[in-house]
Amino acid sequence: MDDVALARAIHVAAVVLWIGGVGFVTTVLLPAVRASETPETRVALFEALEGRFSWQARVTTLLTGASGLYLVEALDAWERFGDPTQWWMHAMVLVWLLFTVALFVAEPLVLRRWYARATKEDPDRALRLIARLHVVALTLSLVTVLGAVAGSHGFSP
Numbered sequence: 001m002d003d004v005a006l007a008r009a010i011h012v013a014a015v016v017l018w019i020g021g022v023g024f025v026t027t028v029l030l031p032a033v034r035a036s037e038t039p040e041t042r043v044a045l046f047e048a049l050e051g052r053f054s055w056q057a058r059v060t061t062l063l064t065g066a067s068g069l070y071l072v073e074a075l076d077a078w079e080r081f082g083d084p085t086q087w088w089m090h091a092m093v094l095v096w097l098l099f100t101v102a103l104f105v106a107e108p109l110v111l112r113r114w115y116a117r118a119t120k121e122d123p124d125r126a127l128r129l130i131a132r133l134h135v136v137a138l139t140l141s142l143v144t145v146l147g148a149v150a151g152s153h154g155f156s157p
């Protein structure tokens with residue numbers, strides 16, 4: 001079972017770096033950026049800082065998915081997906097899918113163009129929408145973390 005312990009350690013470390021970063025961007029970076037001087041400074045600051053995080057988010061998302069898949073197979077936990085009391089298994093896959101589509105598909109194909117246009121037209125509105133989406137993503141992620149830790153350590157409502 002050493003491989004399961006190692007995979008779980010990698011899984012949790014990747015989740016901490018990833019969701020911790022989402023928490024920082026949502027609760028510290030975006031509010032600070034939105035309160036800064038001019039709309040142009042706000043957009044430039046957000047791009048410079050969040051741009052660095054998006055690479056970290058890509059790597060940690062891949063690591064979380066790979067270690068998670070390994071855990072499902074090693075624990076032979078596939079039948080949990082048919083059990084509604086193990087909703088946190090579905091939540092983990094859902095959160096992972098949402099971020100994977102956002103980071104690897106939507107961002108390069110759609111979001112970058114939308115962002116360039118929207119920040120030119122109305123920077124404050126664009127940043128407000130981005131902040132709201134981050135709050136939704138962070139809330140879903142935290143509910144998932146709570147469910148996954150409690151559920152995988154025996155809590156069953």
Ligand code: HEM
Nearest residue numbers: 015065068069071072092093095096141144145148149152
């Ligand atoms: C493809 C995506 C994912 C898969 C297949 C997956 C699978 C798993 C599995 C099989 C476990 C072990 C459960 C057990 O020991 O009984 C686990 C644990 C866990 N996962 Fe995921 N996971 C994925 C994504 C995520 C995401 C996105 C998050 C966070 C938002 C997350 C957070 C956790 C946490 C906090 C634990 C509990 C670790 C512990 O306390 O031992 N996982 N995951």
